[in-house]
Amino acid sequence: MTTPRPDDEPTSAELELLEWLDKYDDALARGETIEFPSDLAKKFDKLPRWVQCLERLGSLAIPQTIDSGAPGSSSRSSSSLTQLPRDFGAYELLEELGRGGMGVVYLGRHRKLDTHFAVKMIRTSEFASEEEIRRFFQEAQAASRLKHPNIVSVHDAGELDGLPFLVMQYIRGETLSERTKREPLDLDGAVRILIPVARAVDYLHSQGIIHRDVKPANVLIDDDGVPHVTDFGLAKVFNVNQEQTATGTVIGTPAYMAPEQAWGKTNTVCAANDIYSLGAILYELIVGQTPFPESNPLDQILRLRDSEPRPPRRVNPLVPIELEQICLRCLEKQPGLRYETAKDLADDLERFLHSEPITLKPIGVWQRIRRWVRREPALVSHLAGFLTMAIIIEIRQILASQPRASFYPVMVILLTWSLLATAMQKLLIRGKLWVRYVWVAMDAVLFTVALNFAQPPIESLLLGYPMLIAACSLWYEPTVVLVMTIASVVSYLTLFTLRGDSQTPVHYPFIVTGMLLVVGGITFGLIRRIRKLLDLQANG
Amino acid sequence: MSAQPSRIRQLISDARDGDAAARDELFQCCRNYVAVVARTQVESWMRTKVDASDLVQQTLLDAHQGFEQFQGTEEGEWLAWLKQILAHNTQDFIRRYRTAKRAVGKEVSGDRQTESRAGILENLRESIDSPSQALMAHERELELADAISRLSPDHQEVIHLRSLQRLSFNEVAERMGRSRPATQMLWFRAVEKLEEILKENSPE
Numbered sequence: 005m006t007t008p009r010p011d012d013e014p015t016s017a018e019l020e021l022l023e024w025l026d027k028y029d030d031a032l033a034r035g036e037t038i039e040f041p042s043d044l045a046k047k048f049d050k051l052p053r054w055v056q057c058l059e060r061l062g063s064l065a066i067p068q069t070i071d072s073g074a075p076g077s078s079s080r081s082s083s084s085l086t087q088l089p090r091d092f093g094a095y096e097l098l099e100e101l102g103r104g105g106m107g108v109v110y111l112g113r114h115r116k117l118d119t120h121f122a123v124k125m126i127r128t129s130e131f132a133s134e135e136e137i138r139r140f141f142q143e144a145q146a147a148s149r150l151k152h153p154n155i156v157s158v159h160d161a162g163e164l165d166g167l168p169f170l171v172m173q174y175i176r177g178e179t180l181s182e183r184t185k186r187e188p189l190d191l192d193g194a195v196r197i198l199i200p201v202a203r204a205v206d207y208l209h210s211q212g213i214i215h216r217d218v219k220p221a222n223v224l225i226d227d228d229g230v231p232h233v234t235d236f237g238l239a240k241v242f243n244v245n246q247e248q249t250a251t252g253t254v255i256g257t258p259a260y261m262a263p264e265q266a267w268g269k270t271n272t273v274c275a276a277n278d279i280y281s282l283g284a285i286l287y288e289l290i291v292g293q294t295p296f297p298e299s300n301p302l303d304q305i306l307r308l309r310d311s312e313p314r315p316p317r318r319v320n321p322l323v324p325i326e327l328e329q330i331c332l333r334c335l336e337k338q339p340g341l342r343y344e345t346a347k348d349l350a351d352d353l354e355r356f357l358h359s360e361p362i363t364l365k366p367i368g369v370w371q372r373i374r375r376w377v378r379r380e381p382a383l384v385s386h387l388a389g390f391l392t393m394a395i396i397i398e399i400r401q402i403l404a405s406q407p408r409a410s411f412y413p414v415m416v417i418l419l420t421w422s423l424l425a426t427a428m429q430k431l432l433i434r435g436k437l438w439v440r441y442v443w444v445a446m447d448a449v450l451f452t453v454a455l456n457f458a459q460p461p462i463e464s465l466l467l468g469y470p471m472l473i474a475a476c477s478l479w480y481e482p483t484v485v486l487v488m489t490i491a492s493v494v495s496y497l498t499l500f501t502l503r504g505d506s507q508t509p510v511h512y513p514f515i516v517t518g519m520l521l522v523v524g525g526i527t528f529g530l531i532r533r534i535r536k537l538l539d540l541q542a543n544g
Numbered sequence: 545m546s547a548q549p550s551r552i553r554q555l556i557s558d559a560r561d562g563d564a565a566a567r568d569e570l571f572q573c574c575r576n577y578v579a580v581v582a583r584t585q586v587e588s589w590m591r592t593k594v595d596a597s598d599l600v601q602q603t604l605l606d607a608h609q610g611f612e613q614f615q616g617t618e619e620g621e622w623l624a625w626l627k628q629i630l631a632h633n634t635q636d637f638i639r640r641y642r643t644a645k646r647a648v649g650k651e652v653s654g655d656r657q658t659e660s661r662a663g664i665l666e667n668l669r670e671s672i673d674s675p676s677q678a679l680m681a682h683e684r685e686l687e688l689a690d691a692i693s694r695l696s697p698d699h700q701e702v703i704h705l706r707s708l709q710r711l712s713f714n715e716v717a718e719r720m721g722r723s724r725p726a727t728q729m730l731w732f733r734a735v736e737k738l739e740e741i742l743k744e745n746s747p748e
Contacts, residue, residue, distance in 0.1 A: 065709070
């Protein structure tokens with residue numbers, strides 16, 4: 005049944021089992037249980053025993069949530085390090101406020117001053133070298149000089165028991181990400197929140213600090229609804245933003261990261277990175293999803309580099325055109341094309357709010373085409389191909405002494421093909437991934453129909469089939485290549501039966517079929533290999 | 545239920561009566577348990593691989609020296625007592641580990657160590673008077689820890705990182721230098737194996 009096989013490739017049933025065990029394990033950590041589907045229990049008779057095993061492991065595991073109860077509660081047994089409240093230098097740590105990549109934030113009370121602060125304890129093993137300690141305090145020093153109503157001020161920094169910590173202003177409220185999860189903001193509300201955030205980021209820039217990690221979780225909204233930016237500059241010291249491994253791969257969800265940052269070009273870190281992130285926040289606030297909502301980090305990184313986000317108005321038609329312009333300008337791929345300063349962005353947002361004309365000039369035609377190419381590459385390449393073909397046929401028609409019979413049918417086919425491709429693209433943008441299969445099959449069929457009308461001998465035009473197979477590999481999807489190969493072979497054989505040249509030797513069709521299969525097979529293999537490599541990189 | 549809890553109870557009682565062999569056996573039984581818990585505690589705090597054998601050694605030593613102060617009779621109480629000593633030592637261990645890593649070559653002051661040692665036993669005396677119900681709940685942890693330490697090194701690692709330290713599979717995959725699917729599969733194989741070992745050890 006489940007004896008380990010040498011290659012240990014999971015079967016599909018095992019994959020499903022893994023997924024459920026994983027879900028169960030996560031639920032267990034939260035103190036809940038979930039039901040397994042009954043067919044799974046039938047397939048794996050040992051399931052109850054594994055579940056029991058997981059439950060027992062849970063009792064030895066580190067507790068997921070920190071018990072902030074009184075001393076003597078169960079957290080005491082797990083580790084005195086997590087016991088609260090506890091003494092911490094001049095402070096008493098009362099409860100945990102949150103934890104992130106770098107450390108844990110506690111609500112602390114200064115005993116002498118009797119004031120509440122947020123105490124951030126840095127908890128990373130990388131944090132060991134003199135150099136990093138020095139940089140940490142240097143950043144803390146720079147941060148402590150800042151004074152801005154929308155920036156969380158830093159009051160103190162130090163080291164206790166070898167743990168560096170930062171004492172910051174305590175903002176009572178919630179983060180912007182919690183706020184939006186609770187209830188989406190309306191358009192005006194979103195802009196109203198973002199203006200002070202952009203001004204705060206601009207203030208940071210004027211002080212020579214690049215935030216590098218502007219995201220909703222780093223914007224705290226106090227009880228009066230005023231936003232406060234936190235955690236600036238620290239990303240540089242701890243490198244949490246890039247989270248790069250030695251090989252330079254990016255891990256995590258780069259949802260708010262500028263493309264140049266996501267690709268690890270650390271030498272280009274500048275104000276434009278933060279402006280991109282502000283744009284990504286704006287996008288999420290007005291559209292309801294991040295610019296590249298792919299769940300898989302691999303696809304997210306690929307899209308972040310190669311494609312454009314869907315224009316906000318396509319997702320949410322209520323977004324005014326000015327707001328869309330402002331947003332997309334922040335999300336430009338090239339840093340130089342974004343707003344020059346965060347202040348310009350804030351000013352434009354303010355103008356938008358007061359219904360004044362924004363300063364942004366509409367983008368040029370060239371830039372518009374580039375955006376389109378990146379957004380809908382499949383459609384653009386199809387149309388470009390048709391246009392080239394049409395031009396060639398048109399010239400031939402003009403030069404010909406007498407009208408050719410194939411001219412009109414072929415032109416009609418090209419036109420139909422263009423319309424269908426546009427429709428396919430529209431469906432694809434709605435997230436219907438099966439469209440790709442229909443699209444490639446349609447390509448093979450329509451190409452064959454066009455060939456059917458072409459003047460004989462058509463043998464040289466058969467090169468179109470391997471071209472189609474090669475082109476569809478740009479989806480990076482092995483099954484798409486498979487579908488295209490099959491469709492090409494079937495179409496070709498049909499074409500040959502319908503209007504085979506009597507002079508063609510009988511065995512040629514077999515050779516052509518064989519060659520098509522080889523091209524398809526090689527392309528299929530290459531795509532699979534590329535996906536595996538990328539997957540390996542993205543997941544460490 | 546396996547016969548082990550009653551065996552531990554017997555060992556505790558014998559050791560208390562001055563049976564040195566029983567006392568040695570009692571500590572031998574718990575070594576794997578202390579090692580598993582120590583590693584979980586230290587690594588989930590430090591977020592990296594740490595050799596916690598010093599911590600295990602120190603904890604067992606403290607428990608050995610302070611054995612007279614242990615008042616309980618049950619396995620659950622015994623393990624809770626060990627965990628408490630471990631928790632105190634963990635704080636100390638992490639502090640020393642960090643300072644040592646920072647100031648390579650600088651010897652850590654011995655005075656401070658002895659001082660904190662005395663403090664630990666002092667603190668323990670207070671907390672032992674009030675054995676908490678919650679601490680005694682997991683009587684079969686000892687058996688589990690033994691089973692974990694009988695796994696192959698890779699299986700141990702993946703169980704530690706994923707199931708005990710509760711890292712996400714992405715983090716585990718990165719730490720182990722494998723792809724995520726391979727790590728998930730490895731974890732599943734480890735759970736399978738663990739279940740087999742546990743079944744073998746507990747005749748029903």
